[in-house]
Amino acid sequence: MSLAVPMRPFHVAARRALTETIAEFTLTPADGGEIATFTAGSHVTVETPSGAMRRYSLVNEGEVPDSLVIAVKREPQSRGGSASMHGEAQPGTILNVSAPQNNFALQSAPRYLLIAGGIGITPILAMGQHLRAIGKPFDLIYCTRSVAETAYLDAVRALGHRVTIHHDNGDPHQLYDFWDHFETPSSAQVYCCGPAPLMEEIKAVSGHWPEGRVHFEDFKGIDAVRPSDQPFRVSLHGTGQVVDVAASKSILEALRDAGIRVASSCESGTCGTCRCRLISGRADHRDMVLMEEEKDSQIMICVSRAQSGDLTIAL
Numbered sequence: 001m002s003l004a005v006p007m008r009p010f011h012v013a014a015r016r017a018l019t020e021t022i023a024e025f026t027l028t029p030a031d032g033g034e035i036a037t038f039t040a041g042s043h044v045t046v047e048t049p050s051g052a053m054r055r056y057s058l059v060n061e062g063e064v065p066d067s068l069v070i071a072v073k074r075e076p077q078s079r080g081g082s083a084s085m086h087g088e089a090q091p092g093t094i095l096n097v098s099a100p101q102n103n104f105a106l107q108s109a110p111r112y113l114l115i116a117g118g119i120g121i122t123p124i125l126a127m128g129q130h131l132r133a134i135g136k137p138f139d140l141i142y143c144t145r146s147v148a149e150t151a152y153l154d155a156v157r158a159l160g161h162r163v164t165i166h167h168d169n170g171d172p173h174q175l176y177d178f179w180d181h182f183e184t185p186s187s188a189q190v191y192c193c194g195p196a197p198l199m200e201e202i203k204a205v206s207g208h209w210p211e212g213r214v215h216f217e218d219f220k221g222i223d224a225v226r227p228s229d230q231p232f233r234v235s236l237h238g239t240g241q242v243v244d245v246a247a248s249k250s251i252l253e254a255l256r257d258a259g260i261r262v263a264s265s266c267e268s269g270t271c272g273t274c275r276c277r278l279i280s281g282r283a284d285h286r287d288m289v290l291m292e293e294e295k296d297s298q299i300m301i302c303v304s305r306a307q308s309g310d311l312t313i314a315l
Ligand code: FES
Pocket: 263, 264, 265, 266, 267, 268, 269, 270, 271, 272, 273, 274, 275, 287, 289, 300, 301, 302, 303
C-alpha cells in the first residue's frame, strides 16, 4: 500500500487489556526523539505486525506527549490488522507509526454533543477530556453492549454528570433513542464515532440539522475491503485508462498503484476528499458522506466498490 505520510519506528512500551477483546498499546519513539503535539480527535496510521496498515485514534493528551496511546478491538472478521496487533504486538515490538493527523478536530462551538459506540470511544474520550479541561459544556453518550465490553468505563464516568452510558445487551429493542437530542437543531457541534449502524442512525436523525454540524469518524472503513469482495475494473472517463481493482484493494489504492494520484485524507469514507463522479456502473457505497440522491452520480473511492460489473468514474 502506498502511504500518504512518512512512518517512524515506535516501541510498544506497554500493553494492557481493557476488555476481553480490546487492548491498549502505549507507543514510544524507538529513536528516542520527540513526538509532535496533537489535538483531541487525532489518529495515527500503524503498520501492524502483519504489514496491514490501520488507523487508530489517539486516546492520550497531545499537548506535551511522551507517548502515543491507542486502543485496538480484535475484530472477528479481521484479515490481519486487529488480529495481528492482538496476537503479535507485545512490549518491545517495533511498529512503524505515522505522525498524528486530525480529520476529526473539534470546531469552535458554544457546546458539544459527543457520541461513541464501542471502540469509537477512543477519540470521543480524548475530546471529552479536552473539553472538560478547558471548561466547555458537553454531553457525552457512550453506547456499548455490556459493562464487560466497555473500555475506559472509569475514565468516561470521571468526565462528570453530563455523561450517559448505555448498554443494549445486544438487544435491538434496547438501542439508545437519540431523537430527543436531535429533534430540534441546537447550536452544538456533534461528533460521532462508532460502528456503522450507530453512525447511520445519527445520520438519519440529524438529516434536518444545518450542514457541517455533525461529524463522523469511522476507521472501520479502512477494513472496507471485506472477505467476500470481488475484483473489478475501473475505467477513467476522458482518458479511457482501465485499472484493475483487486479484491484486496480499494479503488483509491488501485489507482495509486497505477501511478494515478487522487486527493484523499481520511481514507475511511468520512471526510469527502476523494469524491469522484460516477459515470456508469453500479456502486456499492460504503461511505458516510453521500446523500441518497448523490449515490447515482458520485462515489467515494477510498471505501466504495462496484456492486457488480465494472465502473467508469471521472477524477
Ligand atoms: S478520503 Fe475521506 S472519504 Fe475518501
